[in-house]
Amino acid sequence: MREFLRGRQARILAVLFLLMLGLMLLDASGEGYGSAPSRLLAAVTAPLQKATAALSDRWASFFSRYTDAAAAHEQAAALEAENDELRRQLIELDELRRQNEQYRQELAIADTTEGLTTLPAAVIARDANARFSAFEIDVGKKDGVEVGNLVITPSGVAGVVSAAYDRVARVTTVLSPEISIGVCISATGELGEVQGDPAAAAEGKTLVKLLPGDCAAEAGSLVVTAGVGGNYPRGLLLGTLETGVQAGENGVEGSARLIPAVDVNEIVNVSVVTGFTDSAKGGE
């Protein structure tokens, strides 16, 4: 051992370790030295990841037929009951839709979800150990994706693009504390901000912060993007409140746990919102 420590190998290893420390400093200094190798790796591995993602989906769906049979049976019973309830609501909804259309025409209000320019994408990489369920998609800068673009599914918002390379992009999900999306409670119109929390993220939930302390929203209230500031379109579903709003220590601000509309650990296909018209924007 002493021979090794005094020898050439130990010295080379020490130099390499110092090199790694230097790389860390350069990367942390934010001068972009670290992004070049990342881009190179993304370019090399993206086609392979695309192929392996397809393979992995087939593998998972093949085995899930057998392993999830009991859960599927229970789910079918629950869905049947839900279906009955939805049929009843559908009748009410038809009536409301007719009225809504009439009011829209009278007040000349545009549909909030119209006017989005979206780009379909597939999830090609995901590490269960990655913090807050981040994942990678198979579209990037060359497809028109930019950092900050919203990533959605038919169920609602999944996250925001946090890094965009030529042909792939990394998505930070709504569970992450690094994310911050302006939202409003659909029923009351009160504004807040969705920001992840590690304890909530462990249970697949997130938080709505900066709500008024006396906010009357109850559990089950829908939370949608507010579109304030014009960074994101308004009216896209983020989820439902798990609890009522709990006022903070000062009583001015409140927060509530949010059940995301999208299970970010299970999604396979997403759409990236690359643009939206003025009609989809909220107030400045």
Added chain:
Amino acid sequence: MRLQSRRRLKWLCYALLILLCCLLQTMPRLLTFGQVKPIWLIAACCVIAVFEQPLPAGICGMCCGLLYDMAWGSLLGFNGGLFLLIGAGVSLFVTYLLRQRLTVALLVTACGTLPVLLAGYLFYNVMWGYTGGSFWLLLIPNLLLTALAALPLYPIVRLLAVRWFPER
């Protein structure tokens, strides 16, 4: 085959194995158990280190760490440096104190995973105040799964290092 050619072929095979581990690491849903997925790259680093000298083992570990950093956007060099120490450390331990056995490979892989998980938790959670209660629940299964990931890698690396391309 000349020694130099054997060596080159062996390291080419190692490089392919590491790339395969990187793909397994990032493949969505495959071999994911609940919230936990084995860290294939640390398993590859440790198993290769069992059969190699400290310097090549350290360099191999550094490559695995850099791939891990690049794939998941962590600070470039953070895992590179950590994996370098682990690779060289495992190789030294096996050279001076242990033997090239499957049980040893599983044990050193588990031991090598521990500092990676702890450092990640310290630098990315505790320092930023993201202290969730789930860490210890994830740590043990993650250690076990990563050690198990060494199980299929061990015979492959042994085949390459001892049977196909022996350096002696």
